[in-house]
Amino acid sequence: xxxxxxxxxxxxxxxxxxxxxxxxxxxxxxxxxxxxxxxxxxxxxxxxxxxxxxxxxxxxxxxxxxxxxxxxxxxxxxxxxxxxxxxxxxxxxxxxxxxxxxxxxxxxxxxxxxxxxxxxxxxxxxxxxxxxxxxxxxxxxxxxxxxxxxxxxxxxxxxxxxxxxxxxxxxxxxxxxxxxxxxxxxxxxxxxxxxxxxxxxxxxxxxxxxxxxxxxxxxxxxxxxxxxxxxxxxxxxxxxxxxxxxxxxxxxxxxxxxxxxxxxxxxxxxxxxxxxxxxxxxxxxxxxxxxxxxxxxxxxxxxxxxxxxxxxxxxxxxxxxxxxxx
Amino acid sequence: xxxxxxxxxxxxxxxxxxxxxxxxxxxxxxxxxxxxxxxxxxxxxxxxxxxxxxxxxxxxxxxxxxxxxxxxxxxxxxxxxxxxxxxxxxxxxxxxxxxxxxxxxxxxxxxxxxxxxxxxxxxxxxxxxxxxxxxxxxxxxxxxxxxxxxxxxxxxxxxxxxxxxxxxxxxxxxxxxxxxxxxxxxxxxxxxxxxxxxxxxxxxxxxxxxxxxxxxxxxxxxxxxxxxxxxxxxxxxxxxxxxxxxxxxxxxxxxxxxxxxxxxxxxxxxxxxxxxxxxxxxxxxxxxx
Numbered sequence: 001x002x003x004x005x006x007x008x009x010x011x012x013x014x015x016x017x018x019x020x021x022x023x024x025x026x027x028x029x030x031x032x033x034x035x036x037x038x039x040x041x042x043x044x045x046x047x048x049x050x051x052x053x054x055x056x057x058x059x060x061x062x063x064x065x066x067x068x069x070x071x072x073x074x075x076x077x078x079x080x081x082x083x084x085x086x087x088x089x090x091x092x093x094x095x096x097x098x099x100x101x102x103x104x105x106x107x108x109x110x111x112x113x114x115x116x117x118x119x120x121x122x123x124x125x126x127x128x129x130x131x132x133x134x135x136x137x138x139x140x141x142x143x144x145x146x147x148x149x150x151x152x153x154x155x156x157x158x159x160x161x162x163x164x165x166x167x168x169x170x171x172x173x174x175x176x177x178x179x180x181x182x183x184x185x186x187x188x189x190x191x192x193x194x195x196x197x198x199x200x201x202x203x204x205x206x207x208x209x210x211x212x213x214x215x216x217x218x219x220x221x222x223x224x225x226x227x228x229x230x231x232x233x234x235x236x237x238x239x240x241x242x243x244x245x246x247x248x249x250x251x252x253x254x255x256x257x258x259x260x261x262x263x264x265x266x267x268x269x270x271x272x273x274x275x276x277x278x279x280x281x282x283x284x285x286x287x288x289x290x291x292x293x294x295x296x297x298x299x300x301x302x303x304x305x306x307x308x309x310x311x312x313x314x315x316x317x318x319x320x321x322x323x324x325x326x
Numbered sequence: 327x328x329x330x331x332x333x334x335x336x337x338x339x340x341x342x343x344x345x346x347x348x349x350x351x352x353x354x355x356x357x358x359x360x361x362x363x364x365x366x367x368x369x370x371x372x373x374x375x376x377x378x379x380x381x382x383x384x385x386x387x388x389x390x391x392x393x394x395x396x397x398x399x400x401x402x403x404x405x406x407x408x409x410x411x412x413x414x415x416x417x418x419x420x421x422x423x424x425x426x427x428x429x430x431x432x433x434x435x436x437x438x439x440x441x442x443x444x445x446x447x448x449x450x451x452x453x454x455x456x457x458x459x460x461x462x463x464x465x466x467x468x469x470x471x472x473x474x475x476x477x478x479x480x481x482x483x484x485x486x487x488x489x490x491x492x493x494x495x496x497x498x499x500x501x502x503x504x505x506x507x508x509x510x511x512x513x514x515x516x517x518x519x520x521x522x523x524x525x526x527x528x529x530x531x532x533x534x535x536x537x538x539x540x541x542x543x544x545x546x547x548x549x550x551x552x553x554x555x556x557x558x559x560x561x562x563x564x565x566x567x568x569x570x571x572x573x574x575x576x577x578x579x580x581x582x583x584x585x586x587x588x589x590x591x592x593x594x595x596x597x598x599x600x601x602x603x604x605x606x607x608x609x610x611x612x613x614x615x
Contacts, residue, residue, distance in 0.1 A: 108603030301429035312414030
């Protein structure tokens with residue numbers, strides 16, 4: 001189904017081993033339990049970034065993922081708190097709702113291109129934040145707090161997922177959940193990119209008119225891609241709200257939308273795993289620089305500028321350089 | 327009603343200046359300058375330092391704001407944007423750079439000026455009062471007049487000088503301009519510096535009325551993006567229209583909708599999205615920018 005070469009299979013194996021066995025061992029040995037939260041956040045943010053990357057794949061700059069993450073977080077929180085749903089049911093519901101919103105909004109705004117699309121999605125983030133402040137169901141600026149932890153799931157009496165509230169170490173549980181979600185997301189993304197739909201997306205990235213003239217239904221594909229992208233955003237946001245056990249209108253702001261986009265740029269737009277690497281570097285780097293106190297932002301932004309100045313095509317383009325030299 | 331219109335003119339003239347700088351940079355280099363709001367804040371803080379702290383005359387302080395931003399803008403273009411535009415496979419990589427610069431300027435502002443709200447003494451006292459129907463402090467009228475004057479000066483510069491002609495040629499077609507002997511690199515730098523200067527000038531003007539703080543950068547950038555979208559990206563008349571329209575919408579919204587809470591901006595955003603769905607290139611823009 002994935003047509004991986006042996007080398008790629010080994011790489012994936014090492015990666016899976018590292019995140020499921022290696023990281024807990026290292027954290028256990030060093031005692032830096034706070035890294036679990038950092039890495040969980042990285043995993044979830046990279047799910048949302050994967051969505052942004054997908055919209056890049058059809059040649060659109062998406063700075064609106066924060067909006068869909070916020071929608072997902074609110075939908076899940078409202079379903080769990082007010083309707084009493086299980087979190088595991090509310091998670092796909094949050095993704096689907098975000099995708100539905102994306103279809104409704106996407107049909108008009110996906111006609112825009114380039115900078116116009118970038119700016120309107122940026123504005124969209126602001127609209128969702130303001131809507132969350134104005135609507136009664138979202139509790140306005142007070143937000144939704146003390147959301148219960150995900151409950152257990154059992155099928156025919158056999159427990160499938162444990163009850164998070166009764167667990168001694170929810171950090172580890174959340175870490176594993178986030179990692180599994182991230183891997184499923186990127187596997188889906190990889191499959192999508194290497195499918196017929198992926199080919200059509202690449203044709204749109206290069207020239208929409210030409211693609212349309214040879215019979216690609218561009219209006220349909222761009223809405224579908226935008227919906228999938230927002231689905232990822234909604235899932236990431238919903239899971240984030242569940243871990244933080246609270247959602248506020250300020251949970252995902254314009255800055256977060258910009259960061260999602262930066263993750264993709266930094267990792268490299270030509271590589272499926274770019275956004276994952278970009279998120280890891282940006283978020284982990286930001287966390288590590290915490291030691292520098294008030295100079296944190298200065299050092300962080302300086303490094304960011306230096307990276308883009310000397311590697312304008314993203315971190316993974318280093319590999320491409322090496323390939324060219326041979 | 328008169329009051330609302332006057333507020334609209336006042337807000338619109340300042341917004342138009344911010345949008346002009348952003349649209350100029352966009353037209354010349356296809357760069358969406360995320361750091362525009364931060365440049366505006368820096369302009370405000372420079373005027374605050376010279377006028378508020380050191381007691382230099384206001385006009386000199388304003389000039390210092392412009393000079394600082396011209397130098398800053400020229401350096402940013404020369405050292406960062408120009409090489410990145412040349413080296414990147416996709417034009418959009420400049421967005422990452424612009425966002426990085428926005429973070430960087432935020433960090434610099436935080437370290438140099440702190441995070442407190444800063445204000446300066448009033449330039450002139452007194453309030454213009456027309457039969458209690460139209461009330462406007464004199465300093466606001468002065469700032470509004472200065473802003474309109476600057477806009478006129480900017481348009482004159484673009485229309486009647488050699489630099490302006492070169493910049494317009496560059497905005498229309500970069501390659502053609504180069505073939506006609508325009509020094510493209512040099513005028514890109516000049517254009518970027520000019521755009522940054524406009525942001526600094528508005529900052530310097532507005533610090534006398536609203537004051538300045540660190541957090542104003544981001545929201546200002548978003549407002550500037552909205553104005554540029556209303557008018558059409560990269561078109562000078564569009565930026566002015568966008569600024570005026572947003573200014574009036576805000577003035578009317580704040581007056582009419584104040585009893586419903588803070589929904590003015592929500593309505594502006596929603597109507598903007600509907601407007602763009604009907605006319606994607608804005609009022610004056612070329613299709614697909």
